[in-house]
Amino acid sequence: MQIFRHTENLPAAARGAVVAIGNFDGVHRGHQTVVAAAQAEARRLGVPLCVLSFEPHPRSLFRPDDPPFRLTPFRIKARLLEALGVDLHVVLHFDQAFAARSAEDFIETVLVGALGARHVVVGYDFCFGHRRAGTPETLTAFGRLLGFGVTIVTQASDETGGLFSSSRARELLAEGDTRGAAEILGRPWEIEGRVEHGDKRGRELGFPTANVELGDFLRPAYGIYAVRCAVDEGGPLAWHDGVANLGIRPMWRTEAPLLEAYLFDFSGDLYHRHLRVQLVEWLRGEEKFDSLEALVAQIDRDCEAARQVLAR
């Protein structure tokens, strides 16, 4: 997958694609159906499959004071889109000037002018352009005039009627319902990042933990989770079961919330390596213990609980 950060000087080969437009935060099962519809169209037409999205996420521009909410910060979204078979990912810088452009201007300059889109695919609720005036119907009407096809994908749901939505996945994670979120995403939710140095207390307690900052990631329910972890260095992944503390550690009151994972049956140096951590199940809330012994005894029980959960 090739990534383009603007539409100037796009190579000729990148023009004329089927373009799926959206933010696709989470790349959940609903997003996956949008990309699949675009892929089917791209195969039929024999042209590349392009995803057009925006960074930063428009919500950060319109609601700058919101706490972090991303299910999939850019890098992860890109990896997931690539795995779905996307050929081109065009990521446009979303700022006030971009938000002020009219729906028509966006269609004419970006979709037609810069991308030469053959066909455009959007979800049923996609809005674009100044004051969200552009709707899927606007696209259809302009497509007829300007010569591109449009597919509008209806909202997908699971067998029980549960809707696939990013907001729903965020709510579930905020409640600690990792299984519910995984049902929407089609995979366990993951946090990943570079392993940072901590206070070196972990190894003294007998549980060294690899610390990863949360950055732009949504803050899920704080607490102790059963996790699966893998070091990602571009090659094949070896997943390790483990247990993680996510939160502010009331024993020590960490300033910023942190994810720290203890990997079972692993020893080695993880500092500065890129760690992926799947949150499989929330086990309990963070607590303040009267002694280190009490904390260690509880961590022992957490490990046992996590092993059981992960063995299922």
Ligand SMILES: Cc1cc2nc3c(=O)[nH]c(=O)nc-3n(C[C@H](O)[C@H](O)[C@H](O)COP(=O)(O)O)c2cc1C
């Ligand atoms: C499974 C597990 C459970 C934990 N539970 C708590 C807890 O309930 N309260 C708390 O303050 N810290 C908890 N911690 C955090 C430990 O206090 C932490 O690992 C230790 O401070 C090491 O920090 P360091 O990596 O900065 O050295 C837990 C850690 C693990 C691995």
Ligand SMILES: Nc1ncnc2c1ncn2[C@@H]1O[C@H](COP(=O)(O)OP(=O)(O)O)[C@@H](O)[C@H]1O
């Ligand atoms: N099983 C393990 N799980 C997690 N980290 C481990 C493990 N074994 C060794 N380590 C290493 O130990 C470091 C954590 O030790 P710790 O004493 O908690 O220090 P810090 O406070 O810097 O996180 C990790 O970053 C990693 O390099």
